[in-house]
Every structure is written in C-alpha cells, then in structure tokens.
Amino acid sequence: MKTMNGILWLLLFSIGGSSTAFAERVYEKQNPPRELTAEQATVAASNYQKYCSLCHGDDREGHKNDHAPSLRSKSLFESGVPHSILRPMSYGRHGTAMGGYLDEVGGPMTLDETWDLTYWLFWQSGAQRVKLSEEPVYGDIAKGEALYQQNCTTCHGENGEGVTAPALFNPSFLAHNKDEFIRYAIEKGREDTPMQGFSDRLSETDIDNVTAFIRSKASEAEINKVPLKAIPTPDQYVINPDGEDPRLQLDQGKYVSSKDLHAAMLAKKRMVLIDTRVTSVWQRAHLAGSVPFPYYTDVQERVGDMPKDVLIVGYCSCPRAAAEHVMDQFNQAGYNNTAVLYEGIFGWMNLGYPVVRAEGLEKPEEISASH
Numbered sequence: 354m355k356t357m358n359g360i361l362w363l364l365l366f367s368i369g370g371s372s373t374a375f376a377e378r379v380y381e382k383q384n385p386p387r388e389l390t391a392e393q394a395t396v397a398a399s400n401y402q403k404y405c406s407l408c409h410g411d412d413r414e415g416h417k418n419d420h421a422p423s424l425r426s427k428s429l430f431e432s433g434v435p436h437s438i439l440r441p442m443s444y445g446r447h448g449t450a451m452g453g454y455l456d457e458v459g460g461p462m463t464l465d466e467t468w469d470l471t472y473w474l475f476w477q478s479g480a481q482r483v484k485l486s487e488e489p490v491y492g493d494i495a496k497g498e499a500l501y502q503q504n505c506t507t508c509h510g511e512n513g514e515g516v517t518a519p520a521l522f523n524p525s526f527l528a529h530n531k532d533e534f535i536r537y538a539i540e541k542g543r544e545d546t547p548m549q550g551f552s553d554r555l556s557e558t559d560i561d562n563v564t565a566f567i568r569s570k571a572s573e574a575e576i577n578k579v580p581l582k583a584i585p586t587p588d589q590y591v592i593n594p595d596g597e598d599p600r601l602q603l604d605q606g607k608y609v610s611s612k613d614l615h616a617a618m619l620a621k622k623r624m625v626l627i628d629t630r631v632t633s634v635w636q637r638a639h640l641a642g643s644v645p646f647p648y649y650t651d652v653q654e655r656v657g658d659m660p661k662d663v664l665i666v667g668y669c670s671c672p673r674a675a676a677e678h679v680m681d682q683f684n685q686a687g688y689n690n691t692a693v694l695y696e697g698i699f700g701w702m703n704l705g706y707p708v709v710r711a712e713g714l715e716k717p718e719e720i721s722a723s724h
C-alpha cells in the first residue's frame with residue numbers, strides 16, 4: 354500500500370510538471386569572498402570567542418544563551434554573506450539580545466574587524482555562496498498569514514516576537530535582510546537547529562506567500578545610529594553617594610527583582626549599577642545611572658575602579674547570562690556585595706519601569722517577549 358501511494362504521488366508530480374508543489378529551486382553558485390591572512394584569521398577567531406561565544410557558543414553552534422542562532426549552519430552562509438551577517442553584527446537587532454559591535458554605534462570592533470569576522474565565519478562554515486535575486490518576493494499576504502499562523506507561531510510567536518527562535522517581525526531583521534534571504538531560510542531551514550526547511554511541506558507559491566506576509570510587517574523606520582553619550586567616569590559610578598545602603602532581599606543569595614531594585618532607586622539608596630551588555634545598547638537605552646561594563650571587559654583591569662563597600666548590581670538582556678558572567682568575576686576578585694537583576698533590562702522595561710533613552714529614541718523599541 355505504501356509503495357502504491359508513493360507511485361501515485363510520483364505520477365501526480367510528473368503530471369503537474371516542473372511548476373508543481375514541492376520541487377526545490379535550483380540556485381546558481383556565487384564566487385567566494387576574499388580569504389583572510391593568517392593574522393586576520395587569528396584576530397577574527399579571538400574576537401569571536403571574546404564577543405560572541407557567550408550566546409552563540411564556543412563552536413558557533415548557537416542556542417547557548419537565549420536563542421542566539423547558529424553561526425555555522427550552511428544555509429545561513431550560503432545565503433547571507435556578507436550583509437545578513439555584517440549588519441546584525443554591526444548594528445544589532447534592536448529590541449533583542451543581539452547588540453551592535455561596530456565602533457561607530459558604541460561597540461568594540463572596527464569596520465575592518467567586522468568584515469574579517471564575517472568572512473572568518475563564512476570560511477569556518479564550509480558553505481558555498483549562492484546567488485540570490487535582489488527582487489522582492491511577491492505573494493498573497495492573507496494566505497501567507499494563515500500559513501504563518503499554522504506553521505510558525507510555536508517558535509517565532511504569534512506576533513513574530515520570537516519565542517524560542519528569532520523575532521521575524523523585528524524592524525532590524527526586516528531592514529537588514531532581503532526577501533530572498535528570508536525565503537531561503539524558510540525553504541532550506543538551518544542545519545542542526547530546530548528550524549527545518551519547509552520545501553517538503555509547503556509549495557513554492559506558499560513559501561512566497563509566507564515570505565510576502567513577513568515582509569508586510571516592515572513598517573517602522575529603523576534607526577541604527579544615535580548620538581553617543583559620554584561614558585561615566587569612576588567618580589560618577591556610585592549613584593546617591595550620600596544615601597543609605599539598600600539592604601535588598603536577594604533570591605538564592607544573588608538575584609534582585611526589578612520591583613525591589615526600582616524601590617531602592619526611588620528611595621535614593623547608594624549603589625553601583627553596571628550594564629554588562631555591549632556598550633552600543635547602553636547607548637540606546639539603560640537604567641538611570643548605570644555604567645557600561647560589558648561582559649568582555651577585563652575585570653581584573655577595571656575592578657579596582659569599583660568601590661568594595663557599595664552594593665554593585667549587574668544587569669543584561671539575555672536575561673542574566675552576561676551579568677552573571679561578570680558578577681562571578683567580581684566575586685572572585687573579592688567583591689561580595691553584588692547582585693544580579695533577575696528579569697534583565699527587557700523584563701524591567703516590560704514591567705513598565707523607566708530607562709534613559711538616546712536622543713531620537715524616545716519611542717520605545719519593540720521588545721521580544723522571550724528575552
């Protein structure tokens with residue numbers, strides 16, 4: 354019976370001809386990008402470990418913290434090099450845990466370093482680039498929406514906010530990626546991740562329809578650059594230096610809730626708040642009075658600037674991985690008056706507590722529900 358079915362299907366397919374249903378598209382190959390010198394490759398590998406491995410994993414496998422995607426799946430590097438890699442790396446995906454790493458937005462990497470890391474990731478992946486059209490993907494948006502609700506929401510969320518997977522209606526995601534890149538991900542999936550390709554479940558037309566629906570969510574203007582603020586100097590680290598110590602209730606000996614921290618700030622308690630995210634995202638929005646102290650800081654080198662007798666609270670967006678990573682190093686350096694903000698800054702914002710925003714960003718950026 355099984356084989357009969359198989360033959361029937363085969364028949365149906367051949368009758369339908371090449372335009373039918375599940376035939377996979379054939380893509381033209383594209384020349385690889387430049388190779389790195391040994392020196393560039395060494396710097397890129399070490400930048401990867403320093404800046405990216407916290408979330409994307411030591412071996413680029415992804416999903417180590419949060420749901421940072423794999424940075425070694427072939428389909429990503431077939432379709433995404435350079436811009437779909439370079440842009441999120443440079444500018445971040447606003448409203449997610451992915452911050453920008455380019456110096457011009459307040460990040461730690463030079464333009465050359467971001468290009469080299471893009472190409473280093475490409476060469477590590479072993480992928481061969483394919484040629485993708487620059488043209489928009491046209492489709493039936495209403496049909497695409499129905500398909501999206503049926504097939505995609507468990508992981509990407511009903512509003513594309515990302516549950517265990519990237520936020521697909523995110524303005525940065527949509528601004529950085531062309532339609533064919535998005536379509537390619539849906540068709541091929543991402544190897545060794547929960548993202549299975551849909552080429553065997555959706556017709557070519559339906560993949561177009563879903564792509565067109567996702568694209569239809571691009572509306573808000575994407576603001577990549579904001580005017581950079583001066584970084585606080587050590588004499589400005591302690592907020593309310595004349596206030597009392599907060600004496601917070603710490604869950605499991607280390608976590609402070611947003612509610613308690615906010616109350617302590619309102620009561621003008623003496624504290625140091627450190628923002629352990631990449632500094633470009635501190636530039637966009639941060640807790641009032643916080644000091645950038647990114648997770649890749651050499652703690653030994655800078656810890657001496659911090660007072661030992663004042664409570665130091667760390668926070669990040671992932672929601673705790675980067676902050677715990679830094680506060681553990683503080684503890685090892687003999688700083689025991691520390692805490693980690695339990696909900697992270699996105700949790701804090703979702704609860705309605707205030708942040709200081711960059712000029713031009715007075716309107717909150719969309720925040721992924723899962724972070």
Ligand code: HEC
Pocket residue numbers: 400401404405406407408409418419420421422423424429437438439441442446449450451452454470515518519520521523526671675721
């Ligand atoms: C704090 C965690 C974190 C760190 C550190 C981090 N990322 Fe990410 N990254 C993420 C998350 C989360 C996403 C997906 C965001 C979304 O769309 O919801 C992401 C997405 C990306 C993407 C898009 C991938 C795709 O499938 O389209 C690239 C490329 C990327 N990151 C590169 C980097 C590089 C390079 C570094 C280091 C310079 C880095 N990231 C550091 C969390 C992180």
Ligand code: HEC
Pocket residue numbers: 415416421422423424426500501504505506507508509517518519521535536538539543546547548549551563
């Ligand atoms: C079982 C969970 C799951 C389902 C269902 C799912 N996805 Fe994904 N999707 C993921 C994960 C996880 C990733 C990130 C993979 C990685 O690590 O690179 C992803 C990645 C993607 C990407 C690439 C995002 C980027 O940042 O480059 C697109 C586009 C996408 N999915 C679209 C869809 C669409 C459209 C559907 C429904 C037709 C769908 N997905 C269904 C889990 C899922």
